Amino acid sequence: MNIQQAKEQIRQAVMIYLMKDEYGNYRIPLERQRPVFLIGAPGIGKTAIMEQIARELDISLVSYSMTHHTRQSALGLPFISRKSYQGEACNVSEYTMSEIIASMYENMEKSGKKEGILFLDEINCVSETLGPSMLQFLQYKTFGNHQIPRGWVVVTAGNPPEYNRSVHEFDIVTLDRLKVLKAEPDYATWKTYAEKQxxxxxxxxxxxxxxxxxxxxxxxxxxxxxxxxxxxxxxxxxxxxxxxxxxxxxxxxxxxxxxxxxxxxxxxxxxxxxxxxxxxxxxxxxxxxxxxxxxxxxxxxxxxxxxxxxxxxxxxALLPEIRQNVREEDCLKGLHAGLAEIGAGIQEKNARSVSELLTEAMQKEEQKLEELTAANGITDDERLRRQYPIAFAGECLKDFRLEKPAGSDKEFEIVKRIFSGRVSSMKEETxxxxxxxxxxxxxxxxxxxxxxxxxxxxxxxxxxxxxxxxxxxxxxxxxxxxxxxxxxxxxxxxxxxxxxxx
Incomplete structure (x- = not known):
């Protein structure tokens, strides 16, 4: 299969793993969710399709290359814990939380998303000391004593052995715990991607x-x-x-x-x-x-x-101009809706000033941009749509300081003037x-x-x-x-x- 077909197979797998019953339970329990194992030659876009899937399904993505991990960083470090069993105190070895699992919880806090994909690349190149623990992870989704959060789907990837001398071929026991996909390079598929990019x-x-x-x-x-x-x-x-x-x-x-x-x-x-x-x-x-x-x-x-x-x-020569024009028009349409809300807001009794409303709108957009970036779920177009009103509000506030308008109505006149200027420029370009x-x-x-x-x-x-x-x-x-x-x-x-x- 080509990389686009592999993407669709992975997307469907993630979707069914995240399906819930009427009580909110995942219909396929975490332990029965076979991790996807995508085998493909280097550089064909394995990481790129994971980012696309996360964006399309509006979930988070945490990516790791397993070649960079030792047993300690993946499983956690040992420490001595004092416990009591049947009235007898003793020292017990425990492990700190895995760096990988900790990063998933950090992602959930920053992005606000509770579901996501844990993407482990080059999984068939792990060190020999980590190999046995990976088998346990693939079946039980645990690193050390800690299980990955519910609502997270495991997708793994690796290169065929002919491309990487560090590859350890999985045995039947391991492969039987995976959904195995093999993707081949295909120019016709990549050409479509190249056009979009x-x-x-x-x-x-x-x-x-x-x-x-x-x-x-x-x-x-x-x-x-x-x-x-x-x-x-x-x-x-x-x-x-x-x-x-x-x-x-x-x-x-x-x-x-x-x-x-x-x-x-x-x-x-x-x-x-x-x-x-x-x-x-x-x-x-x-x-x-x-x-x-x-x-x-x-x-x-x-x-x-x-x-x-x-x-x-x-x-x-044509397409970059067209792309810029379409993106500008998208941004102006989104901005128009936001400005209409501000225009209605200043007509209300005890309304705040336009300066306050613009500042609040900027802060909301900055917060949303930070959440989307943390989730690895933002496209270049989406990033621009978030940054555009932030920059617009900054320009308006700058003109307020220079012109010192008296009252919200005068402030809003400045806002409309700047907006109209951008619309006129966009139409001329069109x-x-x-x-x-x-x-x-x-x-x-x-x-x-x-x-x-x-x-x-x-x-x-x-x-x-x-x-x-x-x-x-x-x-x-x-x-x-x-x-x-x-x-x-x-x-x-x-x-x-x-x-x-x-």
């Missing part, structure tokens, strides 16, 4: 042309050469920031993330070509609708690889982006007609969550025309296949 288009375009380079681990006489999904994603983040600072993105940098000489060298060459095309095709002028006729002619005569790269450059999308469709139509390049452009805008939301909200005649055309074309092909089969 905004992975650098140079990487996506390169892998579209060279999908076999997505994941590779091989042993040579000089050692292991490897490239993983994690490596591509981390390289993407580095490239964005290096470009922002005008630092060179060369093979020396790329080789720090792609530990495979051939792939690192070929991607470095492709990246330089990618940058050259960015300048040669004057991408910004295409978006502005001022591309010269010779640029259109060159694109029409370009080989397939160059066309794919050009489409990547166009969507690379109009500009809509024009850019139309200009891109016009360029692709003039250069390539209604061929595969147009289909690829429509597909790129359709699979990206932000562009779909933008186009659904604000429309675009060219997009919907081509989308309808290609969808009908696919249906005609499907019908033709069915007829031929009959």
């Amino acid at each position: 905004g992975i650098h288009k140079a990487i996506q375009s390169y892998l579209d042309i060279n999908p076999d380079d997505f994941y590779s681990i091989e042993t040579t006489i000089d050692g292991k050469n490897y490239v993983t999904a994690r490596g591509w994603e981390d390289l993407s983040e580095a490239i964005f920031l290096y470009e922002e600072q005008s630092f060179p993105v060369d093979e020396m940098l790329i080789g720090q993330y792609l530990h495979h000489p051939r792939i690192a060298a070929e991607f470095a060459t492709y990246y330089q070509l990618y940058r050259k095309y960015r300048e040669d095709y004057q991408v910004r002028r295409i978006l502005d609708g001022t591309a010269e006729s010779q640029i259109v002619a060159r694109a029409g005569k370009a080989p397939f690889d160059e066309r794919i790269t050009l489409l990547g450059l166009l969507t690379e 109009s500009r982006i809509s024009r850019e999308i139309s200009n891109v469709f016009d360029f692709v139509s003039r250069a390539f007609g209604d061929g595969n390049e147009m289909l690829l452009l429509v597909t790129e805008l359709t699979v990206n969550d932000y562009s779909v939301r933008f186009l659904s909200a604000h429309g675009n005649e060219e997009y919907f025309r081509y989308h309808k055309k290609f969808m009908l074309s696919e249906r005609e092909k499907e019908l033709s296949r069915e007829v031929n089969a009959i």
